[in-house]
Amino acid sequence: MHELAIAENIVDTVCTRAAGRPVRRVTVRIGALTAVLPDAMRLCWDLAATGTAAHGAALDLDLRPAVVFCRACRTDQRLPDMIPLCPCGSADVTVTTGRELHIVSMEVA
Amino acid sequence: MCEDGPVVTVTLEERVLARNDDLARANRELLTARGIRAINLMSSPGSGKTTLLERTVRELRQPVAVIEGDQRTPLDADRIRAAGAPVVQVNTGAGCHLDAAMTRRALDDLDPPPGSLLFVENVGNLICPSLFDLGEHARVVIVSVTEGADKPLKYPYMFAVADLVVINKTDLLPYVDFDVDACRRHIAAVNPGATVLTVSATRGSRLPDWYAWLSGGAG
Ligand SMILES: [Zn+2]
Numbered sequence: 038m039h040e041l042a043i044a045e046n047i048v049d050t051v052c053t054r055a056a057g058r059p060v061r062r063v064t065v066r067i068g069a070l071t072a073v074l075p076d077a078m079r080l081c082w083d084l085a086a087t088g089t090a091a092h093g094a095a096l097d098l099d100l101r102p103a104v105v106f107c108r109a110c111r112t113d114q115r116l117p118d119m120i121p122l123c124p125c126g127s128a129d130v131t132v133t134t135g136r137e138l139h140i141v142s143m144e145v146a
Numbered sequence: 147m148c149e150d151g152p153v154v155t156v157t158l159e160e161r162v163l164a165r166n167d168d169l170a171r172a173n174r175e176l177l178t179a180r181g182i183r184a185i186n187l188m189s190s191p192g193s194g195k196t197t198l199l200e201r202t203v204r205e206l207r208q209p210v211a212v213i214e215g216d217q218r219t220p221l222d223a224d225r226i227r228a229a230g231a232p233v234v235q236v237n238t239g240a241g242c243h244l245d246a247a248m249t250r251r252a253l254d255d256l257d258p259p260p261g262s263l264l265f266v267e268n269v270g271n272l273i274c275p276s277l278f279d280l281g282e283h284a285r286v287v288i289v290s291v292t293e294g295a296d297k298p299l300k301y302p303y304m305f306a307v308a309d310l311v312v313i314n315k316t317d318l319l320p321y322v323d324f325d326v327d328a329c330r331r332h333i334a335a336v337n338p339g340a341t342v343l344t345v346s347a348t349r350g351s352r353l354p355d356w357y358a359w360l361s362g363g364a365g
Contacts, residue, residue: 039242039274046162054158061153065162072273072303119302120335128338138162138277144153 040077043138044085051143052090060091062144069103070119070135094143103135166278169246173253173281177264184264185360186282188304190297191270193288194314196222198347198356199265203229206357211258213266215244222267232256243274246281263360272301290315291324298332305333310341310359317346 051060067073075098082096103116109127116122121130161167177184189195203210203226214223214235223235234256236248249266258264266282268275287308289297292315298305305311311333313326330342343359345352 039277042241042243042245042274043162043277046165050160050162050164051158054156070303070306072276119306120299121338122335140158140160140162142155142157142159144155146151146153 040073041081041085043073044078044081047140048085048089048091050140051094055090055143055145057090058145060094060143060145062095062097063091064097064099064141064143066099066101066137066139066141068101068135068137069116070132071138073138075100099141101134101137104133105130106133163277163279166246169250170279170281173246173250174283176253177281177283180258180260182258182260182262182264183284184266184280184282186266186268186275186280186285187288188268188272188275188285188308189270189288190272190293192292193270193290194347195267195270195288196225198288198312198314198345199231199267200225200229201347201350201353202265202356202360203231205353206263206360208361209259209262211256211262211264213244213249213252213256213264215248215267215269232258238269242269242271243278244268244280245278249280272297272304276303276307284309286310286312288312288314289329291318291322291326293324295325295329296332298329298336302336305336305340308337308340310343311337312356313342313344314347316344316351317349 047065051063067075079096086092086094104113105116105121106113107123107125107127108129110125114123122128123130187195210231212226212231212233214233215238216222220235223233226233234252236244236252266280285308287304313329326344333340333342343355345356
């Protein structure tokens with residue numbers, strides 16, 4: 038369950054940045070190409086935040102799809118899975134979104 | 147509005163694993179400065195990883211040191227030590243992966259000699275370790291022919307980050323239903339840049355390819 042480790046990382050960061058103020062809400066961006074499952078993140082969140090300045094904080098997830106730019110047909114394509122392949126058949130693609138794992142913002146009281 | 151004042155939104159835009167990535171970069175710089183090449187070895191349990199390592203320790207003409215991230219028992223570490231390499235075992239507790247901080251503590255204990263090859267044997271699973279940079283120079287995923295040839299499609303995160311995929315236990319191919327070409331296609335589908343080697347660690351077949359890759363500075 039690496040989502041717990043991920044959640045603990047987020048709690049550490051926001052608590053440090055909050056400098057003692059209570060954290061009410063945290064927004065995290067997760068790309069579909071990271072091995073982080075949104076449901077598992079939500080499950081781990083309260084556990085990771087318990088007893089910290091982020092205790093009881095809401096977790097908002099900004100989920101980003103996997104999108105590649107195909108150099109063969111020069112289009113952006115949303116991937117249905119983890120396989121970096123354009124529907125035109127070309128594998129000459131660059132991932133444009135889907136690898137994000139960022140703490141976007143937080144609300145502090 | 148609650149009594150402790152107005153709520154303020156603070157923009158962070160910070161990588162979740164920034165701290166781990168910073169520690170990993172420091173590890174990599176330390177290792178590189180000592181001429182040590184570090185390989186992050188990942189697989190599911192039963193891939194024959196320890197047998198491959200034992201043999202590598204005995205046969206490679208270069209000092210080898212090992213960080214063992216097994217959750218279960220010290221048995222694997224004992225086998226590597228018996229083969230002649232210094233080993234430090236990392237207890238990850240309930241954790242399903244090693245991180246850069248654990249790797250640093252293990253490095254300080256192990257103190258691998260300059261010019262050696264360092265294997266970091268990650269915890270046996272094919273999902274979590276893919277997220278955590280340890281400070282390695284290359285990532286190797288080991289699968290065996292007793293697993294499904296579709297493993298790369300089931301665990302794409304792991305295969306997508308591999309520099310090298312080793313398909314092990316080829317001596318068992320006559321007895322199992324494993325399509326090597328299909329496996330190679332699946333690996334290429336999720337990671338077109340990955341090198342693929344087929345070996346039998348128990349028989350020693352095609353291990354020279356593995357040793358050549360290790361000394362070639364690829365990745
Ligand atoms: Zn295309």
